[in-house]
Amino acid sequence: METRLRGITGMKQKVIIKSNKYGLIVHMDPDAEYTEILKELREKFTESARFFKDATMAVTFEGRILTKPQEEEVIGLITDVAHIHIVCIFDTNENTERLYKKVVEDSLNSLTRKEGQFYKGTLRQRQVLETEQSIIILGDVEFGATVVSKGNIVVLGAVRGTVHAGATGDRNAFITALSMRPHVMKIADIVSTHTYLQDETVRPSIARLDGKRIYIDPLENLEW
Incomplete structure (x- = not known):
């Protein structure tokens, strides 16, 4: 079930927040000043x-294109004011709810299991x-x-450096x-350098170990 958080009836809203089980969709008026949006x-x-009670969520922005500094400012505002742990940002052209589900549930399971x-x-x-966790x-x-x-x-952003899980x-x-x-990239004792990566992608992806190789799969292609 989708929950909508609305402002005062009869006034044009610069921001509309929609919430479901796995994330937030924040719609921003493209004609409003950025300071008014904030x-x-x-x-x-x-x-x-x-209402959110320290929830862990993903987020999608709609209505206007934010610059990288603006996006970081908005994420910081949401985190500081509502104490929401944002684990991922998705573009509206992705299959957002399925991606929300996969990333957030994997993240929550990880946090619960290993603190x-x-x-x-x-x-x-x-x-x-x-980190030990x-x-x-x-x-x-x-x-x-x-x-x-x-x-x-789990990285809410781009991975271009060295990452070692497990x-x-x-x-x-x-x-x-x-x-x-x-x-x-390294998982457990298996190393994969840039040269050997199966899929170099700017889409939300997950890397896992299969035998002696690390494979990267787009999240939307996974089955669950």
Whole structure:
């Protein structure tokens, strides 16, 4: 069932928020000023913070194209005001609800099983993030950056650096990202460099181990 969060009846709304089990769709008036959008976003998410109750969700933006800094600002606002853990952003041309379901449920299962954690921000060159738990990164992993996790790695953004999931030998670990172009990828003891990746894609994808090879599959092609 879809839930719609609306403002005062009779007034033109600059922001309409729609929520389902797996994520949010935030529609923004393309003709409104960006500052007005931010103001109404803050008001609506402040009013509805209790409704979400620290939910873990994916998000889609509709109505207008945001720049990268604007997108980061909006995500930060939603996270800070409503305390929503956003694990993924999808474009409206994707099969969003199925992708929401796959990414969010895999992430939640990982967090529940291994007491995972969130990291907010982009990892840049020479930065190294190591964790005993599964990790959800709200940003990119740029070329030259490294993420090492004993559990799963979920990236709300692009992977261009080095990522190592299942670092202590967990061959069931996975890596998920919105754009999967790693320099080096490793799951358990199996390494796949840029040259050997089966699919270099800017679509939401998941990397998993099958035998002695790492395969990357678009999330929308998975069966569940």
